Amino acid sequence: MPLLEVEDLGVEFRRRGLEPFRAVDGVSFDVDPGQTVGLVGESGCGKSVTSLAIMRLLMPRGNRVTGRVSFDGTDLLRLPIRDMRDRRGRDLAMIFQDPLSSLNPVISIGLQVTEVLQRHRGMKQSAARAEARDLLDQVGIPDPDRRLKEYPHQLSGGMRQRALIAMAVACRPRLLIADEPTTALDVTIQAQILQLLGTLVRENGTALIMITHDLGVVAGLCDEVNVLYGGRIVERANRHELFATPQHPYTHGLLASIPRLDAPAGERLHPVQGSVSDNIPWTSACAFAPRCGNEVDRCRSASPELTAAPLGHGHQLRCFNPVLPDGAGVGATGGSAPVDSAGEAL
Numbered sequence: 001m002p003l004l005e006v007e008d009l010g011v012e013f014r015r016r017g018l019e020p021f022r023a024v025d026g027v028s029f030d031v032d033p034g035q036t037v038g039l040v041g042e043s044g045c046g047k048s049v050t051s052l053a054i055m056r057l058l059m060p061r062g063n064r065v066t067g068r069v070s071f072d073g074t075d076l077l078r079l080p081i082r083d084m085r086d087r088r089g090r091d092l093a094m095i096f097q098d099p100l101s102s103l104n105p106v107i108s109i110g111l112q113v114t115e116v117l118q119r120h121r122g123m124k125q126s127a128a129r130a131e132a133r134d135l136l137d138q139v140g141i142p143d144p145d146r147r148l149k150e151y152p153h154q155l156s157g158g159m160r161q162r163a164l165i166a167m168a169v170a171c172r173p174r175l176l177i178a179d180e181p182t183t184a185l186d187v188t189i190q191a192q193i194l195q196l197l198g199t200l201v202r203e204n205g206t207a208l209i210m211i212t213h214d215l216g217v218v219a220g221l222c223d224e225v226n227v228l229y230g231g232r233i234v235e236r237a238n239r240h241e242l243f244a245t246p247q248h249p250y251t252h253g254l255l256a257s258i259p260r261l262d263a264p265a266g267e268r269l270h271p272v273q274g275s276v277s278d279n280i281p282w283t284s285a286c287a288f289a290p291r292c293g294n295e296v297d298r299c300r301s302a303s304p305e306l307t308a309a310p311l312g313h314g315h316q317l318r319c320f321n322p323v324l325p326d327g328a329g330v331g332a333t334g335g336s337a338p339v340d341s342a343g344e345a346l
């Protein structure tokens, strides 16, 4: 039984004089206790808006959230806001992408972490203080005794990020959403943080949603991966399948854009061509069509659904002409034989 079931989640932003903008469109996925589910995709694809909608943290005005977010059987989107605040402290935690705006600037780091421990784990002040020190140590903050007395503005961006991670871990939440938690950190600290999150998942059965644009993080941590494009999931698979048999042209583009250590010196990188500003609306087309090397006629006249992929088990795909390993033109810029989403030749 999944702990979290996100069903047909939609977020539309409305601004006076402008067309409504659908930042998240029909997103559905589940997370089991002790499972790590990744949301990946390039900037602007809707990763943070999805997580803020799940946590009910979008500004109350100027947007419309639709769908269902069931946590342990309760629809969070329909919960009175007071009960939701309660849940956020007790069961759900989030590591925000922007650490400065998430820490209280006038309260010391030590007080912020110990408050979480006292409130959510019922610890006495002295035990909470010792635990807070240990947590700062675990997230790689040097000289934790000194840092506990400092205020957020006295810490570097990377240290603030780590303090936030310490606070999220301190809650021992049942569901943790980590929005790009390691982007601002150097690789050794990044590894330490990923290990800490992995331990939280393994030992406490925490369900983790890992938001990242870094496929290396996905490879190291996620059980299942959802690739987002233009606010919709375009490919979903377990980690092994996603890396072994990616089939969406966009996923291929993302994988091809990773720099390789074994590449010959001077070899050029292969970014996904174009940018999100080239998107066309999903309503009657594939939003990725202007950037896709596999485009066929149908891609601009019909919107692909998320259906079973031609290859793999439980692997899903939103594409009329997937990239298949045995065909010609493997890769986003190639041109393989057209097949429909069930793998039949057109």
Ligand SMILES: Nc1ncnc2c1ncn2[C@@H]1O[C@H](COP(=O)(O)OP(=O)(O)OP(=O)(O)O)[C@@H](O)[C@H]1O
Pocket: 013, 021, 023, 041, 042, 043, 044, 045, 046, 047, 048, 049, 050, 097, 213
């Ligand atoms: N409050 C808002 N009002 C209007 N549009 C918004 C708002 N917040 C986000 N958006 C838009 O929604 C889209 C998705 O934004 P989101 O922050 O979820 O992207 P992201 O995938 O998290 O990107 P990044 O990797 O840069 O963090 C973007 O086009 C963004 O400009």
Ligand code: SF4
Pocket: 248, 249, 250, 286, 287, 288, 289, 290, 292, 293, 294, 295, 296, 299, 304, 318, 319, 320, 321, 322
């Ligand atoms: S082949 Fe068509 S449906 Fe598939 S990603 Fe390319 S444009 Fe979209």
Ligand SMILES: [Mg+2]
Pocket: 047, 048, 049, 097, 179
């Ligand atoms: Mg974001």
